[in-house]
Amino acid sequence: EPHLTENTRFWVERARIGAGGASGLGTLFAGAYIGTDIGKPGGKPARSFKGLELPPVITTGLPGSHFTLRAEKLGSLDIGSPIYYRQIKVGQVVAYELGKTGKHVDIKIFIDAPHHGDIFENTRFWNASGLDVAVDASGIRINTQSFLTMMIGGIAYDTPANLEPGAPAQEGATFKLYASREKIFEKAYVERKPWLLYFDGSVRGLAVGAPVELQGIQIGEVTDITLEFDREKLAFRIPVLIELEPERIKFIGGERALSTAERKRGMDILVARGLRAQLKTGSLLTGQLLVGLDLHPEAPPAKINWDGRYPELPTIPTPMEEITSGVTRIVEKFDKIPLEQIGKDLQQTMANLSKTTANLQTLVQKLDANVAPAATDTLKQAQTTLIKVDRLLNADSPTGHELKRALAELADAARNISILMDYLERHPDSVIFGKEQSNEK
Structure with a gap:
């Protein structure tokens, strides 16, 4: 009784099956009983208590440390979900709650001793639920922490080799929970610049979160896709809002940061040299699209529109749209050819040619009948003249x-x-x- 304080907790111990496994199985034979956790020392004495609906995951006096993970959503995690370090279970989720702003979830975890000493300031936590599938130049890689995480979810952590560990993490420290292991290696960029793109063709396969790549290297992502109707042109167009992260680009030729005017001038020069945005296929298997930024010197001249809410970057059609447009123009020109009139004129020309041929044949026949006798007489007269000349010039004459x-x-x-x-x-x-x-x- 002297140990009962405001920190003391009571609950009914019975058989339960949860994310952390089965507990209280002994009550199936001995019956339920009341469990007690004295709590941290130093609390005020108390005589009235409210029992817990569920037994506490971690009881007082268990060696280890508590930490908080901040995530965009809870996902498949639950109280009792395991936490792994190098595929060894070293802790579990003890509680979770919605953040004060409602834009994130705070997940309370407990790491058993002595593994809590492996957590440093630069340690990264990620959601290890299900299968971790990665596709790279080596092929398809599938990783999982355990069979249990495939069923109920889990969390893993490690300190990337390319980062200095930093100081040991303090009790109650807060860390970001990344969506996957690949995400922990991505550098966090603070500066994000919005740009607006307009596409006239279909954007099926393009989704919010799709990467924006500059010559194959990601420098941003798609943040919004809408549909607009131009009343004057009576045509639809699709504005796509993207965010670029200038910090991903390493500038050479000086350590001084570029001013806003210098950045605008630089973008104007790049656009004058052919910088355009274009939809590209990110995956032939899924049909997902991405936004590619590349130099196209042959592109028609264009300029950046700096007057709107967001700067508008010029775009060009996809290669397939260009081919389709070219074929359409050829068909339209072919349709404009008056084939029916040309056919009639050709028939008339052939008829006139037939008449001309008949007249020519008649003329030749007349020439054969009239000209041939006259030509024969002329030849005879020429022969007589030559004989006379020969006689005149004879040496004996x-x-x-x-x-x-x-x-x-x-x-x-x-x-x-x-x-x-x-x-x-x-x-x-x-x-x-x-x-x-x-x-x-």
Whole structure:
């Protein structure tokens, strides 16, 4: 009785099956009884108590430490869910409650001694419920802490090798509960910048939380997807809000932080060089989409709209949309071709060509009938003329002798002219004084 204080707790011990296993099985034979936990010393004496609906998970005096984990949601965790360190059970969940703001859940845990000494300031806790599936360049990896965590859930913790452990964690310290083991290696980024993207095509497969990648490296995520209708253009468009984390990008060329104006100028330059947002397939198996940021120098010129609530980054269609659009344009141009009129004109042209061919055949027949006899007479006359010329130029004919004599006289005259020209060249004064006077001189 002197040990009963306000910290003393009572409950009815009976057979129970919970997340931590079965308890109170002995009561099936001996009957139920009242359990007691004296509680921490130093409390005020008390004589009236309210019994607990459930027995406490951890009783007073059990060596170890209490900690608090903060999570976005409770998930499959419950009181008694196991906690593992290197796949060895070292503790359990003892309580949980909704945070004061209603935006998170505080999970109370207890780590048995001496394992509570393995928890440091940089220790990371993650939800180990179910199967932990990871896909990387090595293939598909499936991990689980135990068969029990697959059934009822659980928590695991470790200190990443790339982090300094820090000082040992104090009793009651609060840690973040990550969704998976992969998440504990992600660096926490404080700065997040919203950007607005507009897509005209379907965004099926794109979900809130989808990654935003710059040349294959994640630099943000999708935070909102809506649907708008433009009354002026009478068309739908899909605004997608994303958040980029500039701290993921390492800037080279100076340690000084860039000002807002410098960042805007840098983004304007990148967009002028072809930086565009585009939907890409993240998984061929599930059809999930992601937002990719890449340089497309061949893209049409565009600028960032800085005037709205969020800066608007230009987008381009997906490769499949570009192919579909190109085929559509070709079909539209083909539809504009007046094939029916061309067919009629072609038929008329063929008919005219047939008539022309018939007329040409008639003309050829007339030429054969009229021109051929005239051509025959002309050839006969030419043959007669050639015979006469041959007879005239024959060496035995009088005309031939006369022609030879004329040619001989012409040759003599040419020789005399040559002698005269030679003399005049040697005695040019003979043209004035005569041949004899010129000789006397």
